[in-house]
Amino acid sequence: MVKEKAKGQKEILAGNLATLQFYKRMITVSVFIYAIVKWLGGFEWLDVILSVSATIGLSLVYGSMSGAANPSYSSSGALVSAGTDLNMEGGMTDYFKDLIMVTCACLLLSLISHYFWYLWLVVPGFALMKLWTSIIKPWIFAPAPETPQDMQQDTGPKKGMRQTKQKKGGSNNSSFNQPMSAFNLR
Secondary structure, three states: OOOOOOOOOHHHHHHHHHHHHHHHHHHHHHHHHHHHHHHHHHHOOOHHHHHHHHHHHHHHHHHHHHHOOEEEEOOOOEEEEEEOOOOOOOOEEEHHHHHHHHHHHHHHHHOOOHHHHHHHHHHHHHHHHHEEEEHHHHHOOOOOOOOOHHHHHHHHHHHHHHHHHHHHHOOOOOOOOOOOOOOOOO
């Protein structure tokens, strides 16, 4: 199996800048097209509310993605860290990219029909599915912890010996047959 060469900080920085530029263009073009078409063709208040919330959501997600990829430099100006690799698979930034793509698709497809805003329901649906499969289901259906065998074997014979003593009951040394008194403390 061939190992993939590890990326250096400069390659990560260049990749992050290209990724941020791509998603910034995607957001700008989709919001611009939506605004021009709705401005020329007329709009309803539902359009305004949904498009403003989509634009706010896009700016928050893009800001989070940009903040995660924020590079840090030393006092001499040398690159210390390129920030989080936005092109790494399996991280939080993958979800940021997916949110941007779904929201841009909702904006552009809602120009055809208002029913395409329902596509936004994919996001909480996916979040619930991930919550169920990653946290809730394993927690609910986890096998019960096994008790150690030593504890089960120790309690078994002791309990049995107590029961046999109680059944005999004829012994004078048994504390069960003697009356209780405050002065008789054996």
